[in-house]
Amino acid sequence: MISELKQELTNMINDVNSLNDLQNIKVSIFGKKGRITLLTKDMKDKTIEERRQIGQEVHQLKEYIEIIIKQKELFLIEKKINDDINNEAIDIYLPGMEFNSGTLHPLTITRNEIESFFNSLGFAVIEGNEIESDEYNFEKMNIPKDHPARDMQDTFYFSVEELLRTHTSPMQARTMEANAPDGPIRVIVPGKTYRRDEDDLTHSHQFMQIEGLVIDKNISLADLKGTLELFAKNIFGSNTKIRFRPSYFPFTEPSVEVDVTCHVCHGQGCSVCKQTGWIEILGAGQVHPNVIDNCGYDSNVYQGFAFGMGVERVAMIKYGIDDIRLFYNNNLNFLKQFDKIK
Amino acid sequence: MIVSYKLLNKYVDLKGIDPFELGDILTNAGLEVENVRALAQGSDLVIGYVKEAYPHPNSDKLTVCLTDVGNETLKICCGAKNVGQDMYVIVARPGCQLDYAKVPVIKKVTLGGVESNGMICSLSEIGIPSKFQTHEQLAGIEVLDHEYQLGAEALKTLGYNDFILDISLTPNRSDIYSIYALAIEVAGLLNTTLFDVEQNIEQKQEGLYHINIESEDCLSYGLFTFTNLNAQEGSYENKIMLYALGFKPRFNIVDDGNMAMVISGNPVHTFDADKLKSKKFIIKKGLEEEHFLALDDKEYQITKDDLLIINGDEIVAIAGVIGSKSSCIDENTKNIVVESAAFSHVSVRNTARRLDLFSEASVRFSKIVNSYTLEFPIKIMEELLNVKCDAINKVNYLKYEAKPIKLTHEKITKVLGITIAFEECVAILRRLSFKVEIEDSTLIAYPPSYRKDVEIDVDLIEEIIRVYGYENIIASLPLQEINDHPLSNIQTLVNHTKKLLNDFGLNEIITYQLSNARKLDQFSLEKNYKELYNPLNNERMIYRDNLLTSLVECIEYNKSYQINDQQLFEISHVFVDNKEKTYLSLGLIGNYYQGNWHNQALKADFYIMKALIFDWLAKLGFYYGRVLIEPVAKDHPFLHPKKSAYITMNKKIIGVFGQLHPRLAQEKKLNECLIAQIDLSLLSTNKGRINKYEGLSLIPSVYRDLSLIVPNDIYANEIIKVVKQGNNKLIKDVKIFDLYYGQELPEHTYSMALSLEIGNDNENLNELEINNLINKVLKELQNKLNIILRN
Known part of the structure; x- marks a missing residue:
């Protein structure tokens, strides 16, 4: 009889398909009026021997049924999880939430890169006013009135004495005066500068320059070369080489134009570098003794180098931009192209 | 500066160096060669003679030419209208390469049944630019002026075997406007022979003229008389040279004067001696209201700044710029007076610029010409004209005495950072025609008269290193004591602001600083503008006093590209209160946050702008409380008066924000x-508050929500102030989580739902304490603001 019941219950449990039904079966077997519970209901009529016999059999049956219920339960839980998972399927190809991420202007990004390179070499970053005096923009920089070099940079004037700086160099004079007569100087000066040029593909009446100045007793042209070599590798890639070409600036002597190997063809010659393999990147030189003397140092003792570069030019080369006006149009579709970390 | 390789080679031994290589050498030495090109192109061109020409049997346009090229006679069909019998011509035989011709490789062909064995060339076909040609030359084949040896190599025979270098000169090297000075330079760079040229002419008798210099702007003045000349056309080769150098050949007196200027660098002006009415020359400044008929047949107005050459009482030239019609030479001229002078380059430059008269001469005079070689062009004219000058009048002709410049070997090493052998330094300077004396390890250099740019010791160092080669500098890094130089407050603030606004999703713009009053007026409060006196155009005349003008312009611009959602900022200088200040501008339009299938878009409004500003300020350590807002003036010109606010700090307005005024919108x-x-x-x-640990409460806060009925004229800040006031800091935070306006509310009221965060950092509050607190808050709201609980 017990073995028949065992078979019947086993079949019942096997046939169950939901945790809910299994729970009901559990009650119908082990509850107060459950099938197994009822087996021991009229034990008082039985002998001790019979009681023990029945008790043992019922116990075994109970243990057995509990195990298979437990197994069935685990099976059904697993089955439910799997069913739920399938029911919860989503389209992973739908777009995610759109974050609002801003961008810095490409000139700021380029300026930041240049600044952080020079920072790592111990250069301080200083800034100055854009409205300058003729004295600081020209006279102190060894460009007296009627100097032919004043033709090179047509100037916006507010008055005879006041102008929009044509380069960041007036800060050379101001920094030297602040540190004269014997303070060592190692600074860069980023900032907006102005020339009285019509705007076109390569000219902008407003542009951004970064000036560099190092003054001490033994700062040489070789030091300038070393500094700019590192700069070029840092900004344009570790394989970049530089070359100095003699040039002329009133505020440096010797003066050089500095070219870097073309980042597109790596010096082989291509349309970007007009087949020369080189791209002109900045002007530099040893600070002219007149400038040093004009600004409170003794040029017999102190010397150093200076350089100046156009941030637009660096950015145009780095990003392959062919029209300088794009920087100042501020089309968002342009600005948002420079959102990568590096 | 246009340079003929062939002409240069007359003054310096170029050792047959390739012109393109010469270009590279000059560029590397600081004379930037922008372009090198062959004057003419074509391989294997020969001189031919058209023995017989007759019309093509089957074509109206072609002529059949039997052309003798020395060793054979070629039958050539020629399409040029000007071809004919008994002409010397340039012939391209089959196999010849002609890059500028329509068919670059000449082949034997049959045209209309007649065979054609080559081509008779026009100048264009051998690559001569059209600006160097006459109308006749452009219209047809080149007809040579006289007999040549048949079959001779055409380009060489005719003088086309030249190369043209275009050099862009830096302002300090205006000496290179003389071929001879360039020859000095090249001799130094190539370490080759400079052909010494006599630059002075023999002593002559005093001329008939009397010269009176009455202006400081005339430094030296000389008149050189030549008599019994025959005006005649120059040779074919000379004409080609002049064309190549950018001159239009005329006749020998003019042409030779131009050549003399190109070689010496000293411009000359030639008067027809028979047209001069007086023997008296005065050089002085002009008077206002004077007129002058120049040799270009134009009348020019003189000012008191112009330097004039006056003969008798007639203006015969504006010094260095242009001569008069009345005294100019022509094909009938027999006797001439050649002026060679030095004028103030500033004076010539200003006059040339004002009159817009930039000739080869005025360009040279606008730089500094060599005032010690004034006889050099006359010497060259004597040779070219093959006539000796008869007489001379000269004033202030100075003999060059070089100023010694001292330079120690130690200084060279110190400036360059590398050691170049002293002997080599001396040798380089000598190669560049400097006279050098040596005392121990000090050299004393005397620059040649051309090198006005070399004045001090570092100038000599530059000469040494540019010839020695910058590529030979071994790089090093500057060694010096470095001091900490922290960024200034404003620099730090700008850097942080850019970073924060970037994180908030704003895009940085950089706009022009120069604008105009019409545009600035809309967003300027003071309208006290910093105005340029020489603006480039009407658009950019004023250094701006606000950033909003360009910001709004930028928003409009992007809108025109259908970019409807914009989040912009700019940080820039402006000129306000008579000084340069740094301003920040922010602009939002459309959605601040993009929506998609997943979440709704968030449209930019006053409260998003407010949140941006106050989050940014809080991150900088400026919390609400230190920074406050207050309503703007009722008649604010560019902001919506009811949707805008001032931002104040220490009772000073530091900024303003809000919605664009509906009128402007x-x-x-x-x-x-x-x-x-x-x-x-x-x-x-x-100074913003800096980060500091404030302790950490382990006792959890409790939250209570209140729904209030608020009179319409009560503002949120008043309610929060009352809730927070006097509650022993038990109310840690108040959030307004809902606003409701509805018919069922009492008249002139709205409903506001608050969530209060209540807690005591030291002990848990019990229910009674919390209820007491809430009741106290409600009571105060009712007493002070007439606010009641919404049931």
Whole structure:
């Protein structure tokens, strides 16, 4: 009889398909009026021997049924999880939430890169006013009135004495005066500068320059070369080489134009570098003794180098931009192209 | 500066160096060669003679030419209208390469049944630019002027075997406007022979003229008389040379004067001696209201700044710029007076610029010409004209005495950072025609007269290193004591602000500083403008006093590209209160946050702009409380008076923000555009609170929500102030989580739902304490603001 019941219950449990039904079966077997519970209901009529016999059999049956219920339960839980998972399927190809991420202007990004390179070499970053005096923009920089070099940079004037700086160099004079007569100087000066040029593909009446100045007793042209070599590798890639070409600036002597190997063809010659393999990147030189003397140092003792570069030019080369006006149009579709970390 | 390789080679031994290589060498030495090109192109061209020419049997346009090229006679069909019998011509035989011809490789062909064995060339076909040709030359084949040896190599025979270098000169090297000075340079760079040329002419008798210099702007003045000349055309080769150098050949007196200028660098002006009415020359400044008929047949107005050459009482030239019609030479001229002078380059430059008269001569005079070689062009003219000068009148002709420049070997090493052998330094300077004396390890250099740019010792160092080669400098890094030089307050503020606004999703713009009053007026409060006196155009005349003008312009611009959602900022200098300050501008339009299938878009409005500003300020350590807002003036010109606010700090207005005034919004079609402008210079004078650990409460807060009925005229800040006041800091935070306006509320009221965060950092509050607190808050709201609980 017990073995028949065992078979019947086993079949019942096997046939169950939901945790809910299994729970009901559990009650119908082990509850107060459950099938197994009822087996021991009229034990008082039985002998001790019979009681023990029945008790043992019922116990075994109970243990057995509990195990298979437990197994069935685990099976059904697993089955439910799997069913739920399938029911919860989503389209992973739908777009995610759109974050609002801003961008810095490409000139700021380029300026930041240049600044952080020079920072790592111990250069301080200083800034100055854009409205300058003729004295600081020209006279102190060894460009007296009627100097032919004043033709090179047509100037916006507010008055005879006041102008929009044509380069960041007036800060050379101001920094030297602040540190004269014997303070060592190692600074860069980023900032907006102005020339009285019509705007076109390569000219902008407003542009951004970064000036560099190092003054001490033994700062040489070789030091300038070393500094700019590192700069070029840092900004344009570790394989970049530089070359100095003699040039002329009133505020440096010797003066050089500095070219870097073309980042597109790596010096082989291509349309970007007009087949020369080189791209002109900045002007530099040893600070002219007149400038040093004009600004409170003794040029017999102190010397150093200076350089100046156009941030637009660096950015145009780095990003392959062919029209300088794009920087100042501020089309968002342009600005948002420079959102990568590096 | 245009240079003929062939002409240069007359003064310096170029050792047959390739012109392109010469170009590279000059560029590397600081004379930037922008272009090198062969004057003419074509391989294997020969001189031919058209023995017989007759019309093509089957074509109206072609002529059949039997052309003798020395060793054979070629039958050539020629399409040029000007071809004919008994002409010397340039012939391209089959196999010849002609890059500028329509068919670059000449082949034997059959044209209309007649065979054609080559081509008779036009100048264009051998690559001569059209600007160097006459109309006749452009229209047909080149007809040679006289007999040549048949079959001779055409380009060489005719003088086309030349190369043209275009050099861009830096202002300090205006000496290179002389071929001879360039020859000095090249001799130094190539370490080759400079052909010594006599630059002075023999002593002559005093001329008939009397010269009176009455202006400091005339430094030296000389007149050289030549008599019994025959004006005649120059040779074919000379004409080609002049064309190549950018001159239009005329006749020998003019042409030779131009050549003399190109070689010596000293411009000359030639008067027809028979047209001069007086023997008396005065050089002085002009008077206002004078007129002058120049040799270009134009009349020019003289000013008191112009330097004039006056003969008798007639103006015969504007010094260095242009001569008069009345005294100019022509094909009938027999006797001439050649002027060779030095004028103030500033004076010539200003006059040339004002009259827009930039000739080869005035360009040279506008730089500094060599005033010690004034006889050099006359010497060259004597040779070219093959006539000796008869007489001379000269004033202030100075003999060059070089100023010694001392330079120690130690200084060379110190400036360059590398050691170049002393002997080599001396040798380089000598190669460049400097006279050098040596005393131990010090050299004393005397520059040649051309090198006015070399004045001090570092100038000599530059000469040495540019010849020695910059590529030979071994790089090093500057060694010096470095001091900490922290960024200024404003620099730090700007850097942080850019980073934060970037994180908030704003895009940085950089706009022009120069604008005009019409545009600035809309967003300027003071309208006290910093104006340029020489603006380039009407658009850019004023250094701006606000950033909003360009910001709104930028928003409009992007709108025109259908970019409807914009989040912009700019940090820049402006000129306000008579000084340069740093301002920040912010602009929002359209959605601040993009929506998609997943979440709704968030449209930019006053409260998003407010959140941006106050989050940014809080991150800088300026919390609400230190920074406050207050309503703007009722008649604010560019902001919506009811949707805008001042930002104040220490009772000073540091900025303003809000919605663009509806009037401007309508004009610019910018609906619900939010803008802000903040004075960063002023903000940077304050210090933000710095991060500090404030302890950590382990006792959890409890939260209670209150729904209130609020009279319409009560503002949120008043309610929060009352809730927080006097509650022993038990109310840690108040959030307004809902606002409701509805018919069922009492008249002139609205409903506000608050969530209070209540807690005591030291002990748990019990229910009774919390209820007491809430009741106290409600009571105060009712007493002070007439606010009641909404059931």
